[in-house]
Amino acid sequence: MRMVDLIEKKRDGQSLSKEEIHFIIEGYVQGDIPDYQMAAWAMTVFFRGMSLEETVELTLAMAQSGDQLDLSALGRRFVDKHSTGGVGDKTTLLLGPMVAACGVPIAKMSGRGLGHTGGTIDKLSSVPGFRVELTQTEFLAQVKKIGLAVIAQTGNLVPADKKLYALRDVTATVNSIPLIASSVMSKKIAVGAQGIVLDVKYGSGAFMATVEEARALAKTMVDIGKALGRQTIAVLSNMNQPLGRAVGNSLEILEVADALQGKGPADLMEVSLELGAWMLVAGEVVPDVETGKVTLRQSLENGAAWKKFLAFITEQGGDAQAVIDRQLRVAPWNLPILAHESGYVQLFDAHKIGVLAMVLGAGRITKESLIDLGAGVILAKKAGEWVEAGEPLMQLYSSDKETLAEGLKLAKNTVSVGTEVPELPSLIEEVIL
Numbered sequence: 279m280r281m282v283d284l285i286e287k288k289r290d291g292q293s294l295s296k297e298e299i300h301f302i303i304e305g306y307v308q309g310d311i312p313d314y315q316m317a318a319w320a321m322t323v324f325f326r327g328m329s330l331e332e333t334v335e336l337t338l339a340m341a342q343s344g345d346q347l348d349l350s351a352l353g354r355r356f357v358d359k360h361s362t363g364g365v366g367d368k369t370t371l372l373l374g375p376m377v378a379a380c381g382v383p384i385a386k387m388s389g390r391g392l393g394h395t396g397g398t399i400d401k402l403s404s405v406p407g408f409r410v411e412l413t414q415t416e417f418l419a420q421v422k423k424i425g426l427a428v429i430a431q432t433g434n435l436v437p438a439d440k441k442l443y444a445l446r447d448v449t450a451t452v453n454s455i456p457l458i459a460s461s462v463m464s465k466k467i468a469v470g471a472q473g474i475v476l477d478v479k480y481g482s483g484a485f486m487a488t489v490e491e492a493r494a495l496a497k498t499m500v501d502i503g504k505a506l507g508r509q510t511i512a513v514l515s516n517m518n519q520p521l522g523r524a525v526g527n528s529l530e531i532l533e534v535a536d537a538l539q540g541k542g543p544a545d546l547m548e549v550s551l552e553l554g555a556w557m558l559v560a561g562e563v564v565p566d567v568e569t570g571k572v573t574l575r576q577s578l579e580n581g582a583a584w585k586k587f588l589a590f591i592t593e594q595g596g597d598a599q600a601v602i603d604r605q606l607r608v609a610p611w612n613l614p615i616l617a618h619e620s621g622y623v624q625l626f627d628a629h630k631i632g633v634l635a636m637v638l639g640a641g642r643i644t645k646e647s648l649i650d651l652g653a654g655v656i657l658a659k660k661a662g663e664w665v666e667a668g669e670p671l672m673q674l675y676s677s678d679k680e681t682l683a684e685g686l687k688l689a690k691n692t693v694s695v696g697t698e699v700p701e702l703p704s705l706i707e708e709v710i711l
């Protein structure tokens with residue numbers, strides 16, 4: 279087989295066979311196929327698309343390109359969750375302890391943030407002492423002991439995705455449904471998930487700008503899951519404004535701590551309860567999503583979820599007392615952004631707030647950037663709330679005075695205030711099973 283023939287075949291709109299797809303992925307990971315040919319191929323996929331059969335084979339070939347986890351030692355059904363990425367999206371940290379407290383183990387590998395979207399691993403790194411890297415043995419032992427562990431993705435899990443994603447990032451081929459769907463699903467298949475709950479976000483702060491695009495992506499991922507015998511549930515959720523009030527690493531951990539003690543913002547709770555309830559359904563501990571939500575609420579009310587979170591922090595070497603005492607490092611310089619006029623907050627633009635938090639130091643501008651774990655933004659108001667002239671709309675945090683001044687300029691066009699009560703779309707658009 280020759281790669282040039284396979285590029286030509288896809289360029290001309292034909293389907294690739296199972297053998298051809300495996301040849302491409304294996305050849306690329308081994309270094310036999312150079313980046314320039316892979317880039318050309320990715321571009322043909324971008325324009326020509328892939329059939330479901332091709333996308334399933336691509337997912338499998340990528341999942342099999344490196345190590346695969348064997349979670350059979352857990353002795354029970356294993357459910358994983360994935361979010362396509364958003365601003366202020368701390369749902370994993372909130373639903374992880376809730377779901378684990380309700381009897382479904384969580385063994386999660388998460389990513390660091392890039393660009394305007396945050397990453398769970400960066401958020402956890404803001405807890406003093408917390409170890410984001412565990413050996414596979416430690417990881418499994420912790421899941422067995424307390425039902426919850428979250429670590430950074432290990433070196434050789436789905437190397438094909440790592441390599442291809444980096445290439446797509448610089449060749450304008452990220453935004454292709456078969457490429458995104460196979461990238462996400464290959465990681466879930468490689469960790470051995472039997473149940474997969476996907477949070478597919480749409481809106482200004484998400485990868486997919488429109489609900490139609492998000493629906494098409496969600497459907498493809500659910501179909502891949504079905505074809506590979508994994509129960510897959512996709513929730514379409516709105517990401518036009520940040521989730522919750524905190525955007526930034528330690529700021530978000532403090533918000534999670536509040537939420538686990540019953541003081542969470544309504545939007546964050548709604549999305550977390552929806553996703554968590556589907557995880558309980560997929561974990562076969564409740565018969566339906568409504569019972570799942572009731573069970574999760576009980577875990578909040580009786581303190582079981584909060585206790586689970588503290589046990590998880592402690593078990594992974596983190597200082598749980600610092601979380602209880604709210605002693606996480608928050609950036610020393612802060613500045614309020616005040617409303618010039620009274621009115622209803624129309625919308626905080628999620629993308630612009632994500633960029634603002636990144637500029638303040640909370641995110642990486644390049645893969646190599648160091649982040650300021652204490653930087654970010656706290657929204658004093660959310661869309662639909664009334665603000666008086668002179669009241670704060672948000673508070674900016676940074677460790678650097680000059681950066682704060684830069685943030686001040688950016689913050690000005692992230693939000694608008696008007697006389698009309700804004701019409702807000704529902705947060706959960708649809709669930710695709």
Ligand code: URA
Nearest residue numbers: 362457458459461462
């Ligand atoms: N998230 C992923 O994991 N992969 C993609 O291709 C896009 C978003």
